[in-house]
Amino acid sequence: MISAEKIPNNVELSSNKRLMRALEHWQPKYLQWWRDMGPQGFQDYHQVYVRTATSVDPEGWAHFEFVRLPEYRWGIFLAEPRPDRRIGFGDLFGRPVWQEVPGEFRNQLRRLIVTQGDTEPASVEQQRWLGQRCPSLYDLRNLFQVNVEEGRHLWAMVYLLHSYFGRDGRDEAEELLERQSGNRDKPRILAAFNQPIENWLDFFMFTMFTDRDGKSQLMSLSESSLDPLSRTTRFMLTEEAHHMFVGETGVARILERTCELMREAGFSEDVRRVGGIDIPTIQKHLNQWFSLSLDLHGGEVSSNAASYFANGLKGRAKEETFDDHLVKEAVYHLEFIEDGRPVTRDVLMRNAMNEVLRDWYVGDCSAGVERWNRILEQHEIPVRLRLPDRKFNRHIGMYAGLHFDPEGRPVAADEWERRKSEWLPTPGDSAYLLSLMAQPVYERGKFANYIAPPRRGINQQPIDFEYVRTEA
Ligand SMILES: [Fe+2]
Ligand SMILES: [Fe+2]
Numbered sequence: 001m002i003s004a005e006k007i008p009n010n011v012e013l014s015s016n017k018r019l020m021r022a023l024e025h026w027q028p029k030y031l032q033w034w035r036d037m038g039p040q041g042f043q044d045y046h047q048v049y050v051r052t053a054t055s056v057d058p059e060g061w062a063h064f065e066f067v068r069l070p071e072y073r074w075g076i077f078l079a080e081p082r083p084d085r086r087i088g089f090g091d092l093f094g095r096p097v098w099q100e101v102p103g104e105f106r107n108q109l110r111r112l113i114v115t116q117g118d119t120e121p122a123s124v125e126q127q128r129w130l131g132q133r134c135p136s137l138y139d140l141r142n143l144f145q146v147n148v149e150e151g152r153h154l155w156a157m158v159y160l161l162h163s164y165f166g167r168d169g170r171d172e173a174e175e176l177l178e179r180q181s182g183n184r185d186k187p188r189i190l191a192a193f194n195q196p197i198e199n200w201l202d203f204f205m206f207t208m209f210t211d212r213d214g215k216s217q218l219m220s221l222s223e224s225s226l227d228p229l230s231r232t233t234r235f236m237l238t239e240e241a242h243h244m245f246v247g248e249t250g251v252a253r254i255l256e257r258t259c260e261l262m263r264e265a266g267f268s269e270d271v272r273r274v275g276g277i278d279i280p281t282i283q284k285h286l287n288q289w290f291s292l293s294l295d296l297h298g299g300e301v302s303s304n305a306a307s308y309f310a311n312g313l314k315g316r317a318k319e320e321t322f323d324d325h326l327v328k329e330a331v332y333h334l335e336f337i338e339d340g341r342p343v344t345r346d347v348l349m350r351n352a353m354n355e356v357l358r359d360w361y362v363g364d365c366s367a368g369v370e371r372w373n374r375i376l377e378q379h380e381i382p383v384r385l386r387l388p389d390r391k392f393n394r395h396i397g398m399y400a401g402l403h404f405d406p407e408g409r410p411v412a413a414d415e416w417e418r419r420k421s422e423w424l425p426t427p428g429d430s431a432y433l434l435s436l437m438a439q440p441v442y443e444r445g446k447f448a449n450y451i452a453p454p455r456r457g458i459n460q461q462p463i464d465f466e467y468v469r470t471e472a
Helices: 015-035 101-124 137-164 166-178 200-221 227-264 277-293 303-310 349-378 413-423 429-435
Strands: 048-052 064-065 331-340 339-350 468-469
Touching: 015 064, 015 101, 015 137, 048 137, 064 468, 101 200, 137 166, 137 200, 137 227, 137 468, 166 277, 166 339, 200 227, 200 277, 200 339, 200 349, 200 429, 227 277, 277 349, 277 413, 277 429, 303 349, 331 349, 339 349, 339 413
Parallel strands: none
Antiparallel strands: 048 064, 048 468, 331 339
């Protein structure tokens, strides 16, 4: 028996018999999945100082306490309803939003929810070994915070599947626990979520760039005409912000330390000799995770995206800031490659909705990279990090199968093979990073040599707080 008291929620779970029954079946499987595929080595004898959402008001959603990870209270929350909310875009613009799933959009909505839901447990699986290589207790705690919240995001999508999609929804909810990141036979749906995250530079780049794709997707789903989907994703965005904070500040702290080490080494480029992470390696990981995350936004020209928009299922990020919500005739200038040359052509904006969202995403990423570059500037180091061109290293969409350098210049296949080790992480880079992280740092207030301490602790605790306690 599960008890609604142990599942913080604002969906009147205890009086919702149908949902209770579905969860009774699903929750034990979830917990088994968490044990098998969640953080390895930190399930039973560690207490982690985590934030638990206990309600959606400002005090309730950031409640801090020490818990054992399997005892985390994964809850179900919808952001407050907006009175008289209307459909904000597409062919049904201006009509009341839906509280139930319209039959004609059922398959499309289920597909959107399952695709979003699949990413949540996938990232927990990708990150499950990182605890054993952590640079500090502070970082270890942040990793687990991200993990439990991705677990909760899975709950959020499963809540929708259980409540609005009947039998099919229950089957999909089970399958979300059956696919596995990187599994040959039953992989996760999207490519970036099948890539291994072996080291903490990967982790920070992932939370910077791939969680930010999560933000793009959640922003566009929060515009949805299906009101429960809109409200669920709106609340998820509050948690997502912390994940990107972890990524952005994680890389910033590595950069900070790299600059210090470079100075100590007399500005030699070779900070590896003194146990740091050199800027080219940081740039290569940036290239990797940014390009993988661009792929997550889908093909440039997409009839699915057009149909999601027309039907009011998935809008643009910040839809209210646009003037035209019907977008019937507007066009988008898109760069095609024909005979190896870029040619700009107009396509109907509705068919380019993935690209519109990608534009928003690229802008949000580039602001973050600018903040990183300020650190290099302060240390008077002349190199700068940069986002590669959006054609670089793409596997989805019209640039897939072609090769471009990070500046977006076409390169031939043999040149790509010859030079890709300048642009993307190599097995040697990975081996070096793993060697730096072979010894985890579990001592209070201590940090691995390659990363600077944070400016401040979590929830106003000191930096040397025991964020993860080991039980005797
Ligand atoms: Fe998430
Ligand atoms: Fe996230």
